[in-house]
Amino acid sequence: MGRCMSPIQTGSCLLSFGLFLWLSQPVDVFADRQSADVQVELAGIALLERDGTTLRRPWTRFLDSESEQVRRQALLAMGRLQSTDHLGLVRSKLSDPVATVRQAAAFTYGLMQGANAGQLYERDQKESVLEVRMALVRAIGRVGSMDDAKTLRMQYATAPDELKPSILYALADLNRPRSTVDEAFMKTIVQRFIKQPIIYERRAIVNWLRRSQLDKSPLPMAFHKRCLADDRSDVRQACIGLVQNNGPDALALMAGSLNDRDIGVRIAAARRLGQVNHTAPLIKKLAETFGSNVKWRSLGTDSLAALVALLANPLESSQKDVISTVFQLTQSRLAPKKKEKIPTTVPDSGPPSNDIAPPAPMTPAADENALRIVGEINCASAAILDRINGRIKKTRTCGGLQFESDRLTHWQLLVIKRSAKAIRQIKRLYMNAESAGRIQVLGELGNQPESKARDQILLDALNSKDPHLVIRAIKMTVALKPKGHRQALVDLYKTATGRRQFGVIATLFEAYASLALIETASLLERHADDSRLGLKRAASRALSQLESVIAKQSQNQGITIDSGRRDRVPPPAFSTDEDKPDLRLAQYAGFENALFYTTAGEFLIQFHVVDARQSVKRFIALIKRQFFQSQRFFGIDHGHWIESGDPTNTGYFIPGQLYRPEINQQPVNRGAVGLVTGVAGLDGTKWFISLADKPELDGRVTVIGVVKDGLDVLYRLSPSDRIIRVELLSKR
Structure with a gap:
């Protein structure tokens, strides 16, 4: 044991420890897997990363391994540590004989401080494999300068079509922090988009335009028409935000997107119309949806998004009538069933006097998910009516009997924050709310002027026994600095x-x-x-x-x-054996998929068991302990992502054990499943599913999987939906 205390011999000691654990396993542990030697080396990499070792010698042993998988995993682990001591080692692997290793080296090199873009350009000129060139270009975007942006724009015209998306993503990374502008280049890529390039380049063009600091108003109408008619819903959804011209043609295009076949596009269009105060299409859409024959079971969150967009805009009297109709219909739908009485027949009594025929009430057993969506729509319409009337009344009892109290607090806050006496009403709401509702109230304090009542609320929250409320109060105290x-x-x-x-x-x-x-x-x-x-x-x-x-x-x-x-x-000190580093891939070898049963439907996640070994292992361990069961999706933004993994359903839960992010090469595209980075830049139990392409997050978060089936279910989720259970499945 004395020999293992020397830092120079750390690598050999870790390998011996991994070999001992491997030899203690049954003979068939690594059946249908790689060789035992490779598994031991992978275990040594995991231990070095866990220990945070920055010495060059232990890592050199793995970078010189005969296995290309070991060399690749070692490079990715070094990228997660981001130590400048490893810069030379990573740079040397840019010329590795195996293309996948060179690709990993380029990815890691782009994450490290002190990296030189000139080394990447030099290697790009010698590289013949397209995938490696793509990784090199993306790395230039992370470590380059304004001069590199000019060089990449010149290369875009002559680059092969498969490489153009990577150049655009790199330019977006360079433009974001430095506000580099080039109107001529924007005209070039807009004209290319109109000519319908490959889907990857169309995504990259829209991403570059979205993240660029240029004014989007001069974009031609031909571009908007082509973009909003694209065959990919994620492209159409991103194009909604690019329509900054408020002319009649542009407004007509956005209004037409309210009838798009994809719910994500419909939600984005409703939000955009609300931002430009164009409420007529939203009212018309609600009138059609809640007409004479309402399809209750097909209601989605797009109707809810339309109501939220109307909440911040003034309405005419005729438009108010439509909102009242929505409220009455949903209120009747949520009302509990009563025992029917035999009516007394009155000759020639005439037709009933009700202007709106109430539909048959719905019970939770009929359709729990539809009931929740109807409850949210009911509260949204109630909030609009309360805002018009200038007092909180309907939002106190909206949503039905099963509606959560924190959701009532959410809708009441939307009404209160536009009131002239907001801080008094906020204080009253805080005193009457439960813990989850109080956390929401604290978030609203940042929009209120300094006052004695505001300081009292913050100090009361700091003295609370609820740790999640205290954490939120600390953050608000730092932002507001009360007396x-x-x-x-x-x-x-x-x-x-x-x-x-x-x-x-x-x-x-x-x-x-x-x-x-x-x-x-x-x-x-x-x-x-x-x-x-x-x-x-x-x-x-x-x-x-x-x-x-x-x-x-x-x-x-x-x-x-x-x-x-x-x-x-x-x-770190591990409290249980389950938290220790996983030296045996066979512990979760049979589980590469997870089927989530929610109140809105089912969706299937396929794990990246190779690129995020330890994170996937811990995620599966949480599933086995039924940790996610009954949890809500506390963060829902259908234009960006959904979030879960918090047993308090507040978003402020911090587990007792945190882990370093396991950054990998998996992109954060639509459907990507990743871990939410929390306190001190570490991963916990919270996770998210991206509902749009997020290239700005590539190489910044731990991506553990991708949604392979049921992506449409995610757009039907509301804040009241819960996870019923999670089933682990073997590889399909």
Whole structure:
């Protein structure tokens, strides 16, 4: 054991440890898998990454392996560590004899600080494999400069069609932080889009236009017509945001998109029409949907999006009548059934006097998902009517008997924040709301002016026993800085420590750094060697941010920092065997798919078991423990993504164990499943599904899988929908 304490022999010791564990397994553990030697090397890579080892010698052993898979996985792991000590090793692998290894090297090189775009250009001129050239160009976009953007624009005209999308994505990365403009280039790619290039290039063109700092108003109408008629729904959805011309032709195109066959496009069109205050098409669409023959079971969140868009716009009296009709119809649909009485027959009594014939009431057993959507639509129409009347009345009882209280709080907030006496009503709503509703109320405080009532709400939330409410209160306190906030945050550390609320403590550390509370430096130093990885990373980051402030005042304050303590990242303490690094791929070899049963339908996720080994293993472990069962989708934005994985259904849950992101080469396209990065830049239990192409997130989040079936179900999800159960399936 004494030999293993030497840092120079770390790699060999880890390999010996992995080999010992492998030899202790049954003979058939690695049946139908790669060779045992490869598995041992992959286990060693996982351990090096877990330990945060930045020494060159252990990594050189894996980069010189005979297995191309080992070399590739080693490069991806080094990219996740992003140590400048590995820059030379990664650069040397740009000339590896295997194309997949060169591709991984280009991806990793683009993630590292100090990378030189000139090295990538030099390698691109010698490269013959198209996939590797694509990775090299994307890497140039991450590490390049304005001069590189000019070079890429010149290469675009002569590049092969398959390489053009990568050039556009790289240009989008270069344009985003530097606001580089080139109107001539925009005209070039717009004309090319009209000529219908391949789908990958059409996506890239729309992405470049969406992220560009140029004015989109001069875009020709021919482009908009071609874009909104594209055969891919994700392209049509992205094109809605590019229509910035408010002329009659442009408004007619957006109004026509309300009848698109894809619900995501319909939602985007409704939002855009609301932003430009063009309410007539929305009212017309609602009148058609809630006409004489309402198809209740086919109602979707596009009707809800239309109502939300109308909430921020003034309405005419005739339009108000349509909203009243929607409210009455949905209210009748949600009403509980009553025992029918035999009516007394009155001769010549004439037809009933009701102007609106109420439909048959619906019970939760009939269709739970349809009931939730109807409840949301009912509350949205109630919020519009309450806003018009200037008081909260209908939103207090909307949604039906099964409607959650935090959803009522959501709709009441939408009415209150436009009121002249908003802060008084917000305080009253906060006192009457439950924990999840109070978290929503805190989020609205940022839009209110400074007042005594606002400060009282924040201080009351800081003293709460609910850790999720306290975390939200800390973040709002940092943003709003109420009177006495500095001492309140310092005192909160002792309370959170006594309650063992580690998520609150980690959030406090971030607050200390944001507010430059140098008096907390000694406290942060004590946690620099904490056995809990989340607290250690949070304290280290806070110390790093305070370093410049402390350096100026250290002579007066007598404060010193041992920088070496921040650099040491020991392995985290594992509470259970299930949390330990997975050295046996066979533990989850039979499960490469997960079927999610929700109240809105089913969808199938296929895991990336090779590119995100450890993250997939932990995700499957949570499924086996039924961790996701009964959870809601707390974050739903049908134009971007949906989020889940929070047992509190608030979005502020922080688990006791956090992990380093497992960045890989999988793109964040429509249907991609990834992990939400939380406290101290670490992954927890929260996950998301992208509902649009997000190339700006490529190489920034852990992508663990992709939705292979049931993508349409995701657009039917509402905030009230829950996960019924999750079934693990073998490879299909």
